[in-house]
Amino acid sequence: MINLQNISKHYHTRSGMVRVLDGVSLVIQPGERVGVLGRNGAGKSTLIRLISGAEAPTSGRVQRSMSVSWPLAFGGAFQTALTGFDNLRFICRVYGADPSDKVPFVQEFSELGIYLYEPVRSYSSGMRARLAFAISMIVEFDCFLIDEIVAVGDARFHEKCHHELFEKRGDRAMIIVSHNPDYIREHCHRAVVLSEGRMHTFDTLDESYEFYMSQQYV
Amino acid sequence: MSSVSPMRSIRPNFLQAWAVQRRVIGALLMREVMTRFGRHNIGFLWLFVEPMLFTLGVTTMWTIAKMTHGSHLPITAFALTGYSSVLLWRNMPSRCISAIMPNLSLMHHRNVKIFDIFSARLLLEAAGASISFVVLTLIFIAADMLKPPEDVLQVLAAWLMLAWFGASLGILLGALSEQYELVEKLWHPTAYLLFPLSGAAFMVDAMPQVAQKYLLYLPMVNGVEYLREGYFGSLVHAHYDIMYMVICCLVLSILALAQTRKISRTLIPE
Numbered sequence: 001m002i003n004l005q006n007i008s009k010h011y012h013t014r015s016g017m018v019r020v021l022d023g024v025s026l027v028i029q030p031g032e033r034v035g036v037l038g039r040n041g042a043g044k045s046t047l048i049r050l051i052s053g054a055e056a057p058t059s060g061r062v063q064r065s066m067s068v069s070w071p072l073a074f075g076g077a078f079q080t081a082l083t084g085f086d087n088l089r090f091i092c093r094v095y096g097a098d099p100s101d102k103v104p105f106v107q108e109f110s111e112l113g114i115y116l117y118e119p120v121r122s123y124s125s126g127m128r129a130r131l132a133f134a135i136s137m138i139v140e141f142d143c144f145l146i147d148e149i150v151a152v153g154d155a156r157f158h159e160k161c162h163h164e165l166f167e168k169r170g171d172r173a174m175i176i177v178s179h180n181p182d183y184i185r186e187h188c189h190r191a192v193v194l195s196e197g198r199m200h201t202f203d204t205l206d207e208s209y210e211f212y213m214s215q216q217y218v
Numbered sequence: 219m220s221s222v223s224p225m226r227s228i229r230p231n232f233l234q235a236w237a238v239q240r241r242v243i244g245a246l247l248m249r250e251v252m253t254r255f256g257r258h259n260i261g262f263l264w265l266f267v268e269p270m271l272f273t274l275g276v277t278t279m280w281t282i283a284k285m286t287h288g289s290h291l292p293i294t295a296f297a298l299t300g301y302s303s304v305l306l307w308r309n310m311p312s313r314c315i316s317a318i319m320p321n322l323s324l325m326h327h328r329n330v331k332i333f334d335i336f337s338a339r340l341l342l343e344a345a346g347a348s349i350s351f352v353v354l355t356l357i358f359i360a361a362d363m364l365k366p367p368e369d370v371l372q373v374l375a376a377w378l379m380l381a382w383f384g385a386s387l388g389i390l391l392g393a394l395s396e397q398y399e400l401v402e403k404l405w406h407p408t409a410y411l412l413f414p415l416s417g418a419a420f421m422v423d424a425m426p427q428v429a430q431k432y433l434l435y436l437p438m439v440n441g442v443e444y445l446r447e448g449y450f451g452s453l454v455h456a457h458y459d460i461m462y463m464v465i466c467c468l469v470l471s472i473l474a475l476a477q478t479r480k481i482s483r484t485l486i487p488e
């Protein structure tokens with residue numbers, strides 16, 4: 001279970017304090033897939049970082065009694081001077097996995113071929129996305145955090161991601177962030193909507209969807 | 219530092235936490251080695267070849283210039299002990315300042331903490347300076363330009379003290395530099411100006427009595443004096459107060475950890 005209790009997050013900016021999240025509470029049960037909807041800048045990614053533990057809330061508590069991934073398919077963590085393989089090894093070392101038996105999967109998924117041993121800076125954005133996703137799949141977690149996965153890659157890539165996430169790991173909890181409500185409808189059990197720092201929770205996906213859509217034209 | 223394994227229990231005991239800590243610092247260390255030295259030419263050997271070249275260069279220059287340094291020590295021995303010490307404590311802060319920004323994206327991994335990034339860099343820096351010092355000492359001894367140290371343990375203790383000083387100053391300045399850009403700007407001139415005062419190029423005994431008192435306020439001067447006494451024994455008359463240096467390092471360490479904690483609360487992964 002993941003339990004967010006009355007989380008607030010403030011950031012300092014040059015024009016003063018900005019309150020991104022204001023008293024947000026959320027409970028995620030094992031195996032539950034929760035969508036997070038919200039317009040650009042609504043605090044979706046901030047929420048994900050707080051849940052992942054990469055960032056600390058200004059006030060409130062985050063309790064995790066299941067293992068939680070880093071924000072999935074996140075390619076920004078690559079050291080571009082290093083090869084894809086070196087980046088894979090770094091993640092394996094951090095999480096205590098053995099890189100040698102992960103290479104076949106990463107090769108198969110990323111389709112990088114010889115480029116796995118070339119610096120990441122020589123990769124196209126599609127290659128980076130495939131590598132990032134493949135690396136995200138080498139460590140198993142009880143809960144996966146997914147931040148805008150459909151934003152990159154082609155149809156074939158999306159299909160493979162779908163297979164890895166929702167078919168092979170369909171029993172895991174997931175928190176899926178997107179401003180694409182159809183993606184959330186398709187993959188989540190329920191959804192919450194972030195708006196002006198507040199979290200709105202609903203019993204059904206349809207209610208969340210309606211609320212989110214009504215927000216678009218305010 | 220309170221690292222949690224993502225795969226095992228959520229509240230790890232000390233041994234589990236220690237294992238995660240070692241794993242993360244090890245991973246950062248390897249990443250740092252690959253990024254800095256790569257797989258080209260001599261690769262990671264640069265880790266200690268570079269400080270060796272520095273020390274050799276300075277030793278040669280001081281030897282040619284027949285620099286006076288106020289003791290009867292051979293200039294080679296004097297330069298080796300002095301410049302190696304400088305490299306040890308001075309490069310640590312230089313590596314820690316602005317170390318967070320390029321590694322900000324790694325902070326998405328919950329177990330990677332600011333302290334780990336500093337630790338990896340400090341370990342690497344200490345290893346480079348130490349290997350350089352030991353290898354050059356052995357070479358000079360083999361070439362009959364230097365006698366072996368009189369008290370190896372005291373040399374080791376002095377070296378560790380200088381490393382502690384460098385590490386605590388490094389973490390403090392590194393953590394401060396995240397909050398105040400000024401730190402980076404001011405460190406370079408400060409480091410440059412501290413070099414002639416650091417005891418690398420003189421023995422305190424040769425300084426005027428008035429100056430001695432003030433020079434010994436600098437923690438690293440005490441360390442270098444202690445090191446030289448260990449190395450040369452009765453050949454030198456060293457002045458130092460190791461307790462004073464310990465207290466300085468303790469205070470720096472506490473401030474360093476406090477500032478690290480402070481900035482980790484407001485850190486935003488990229």
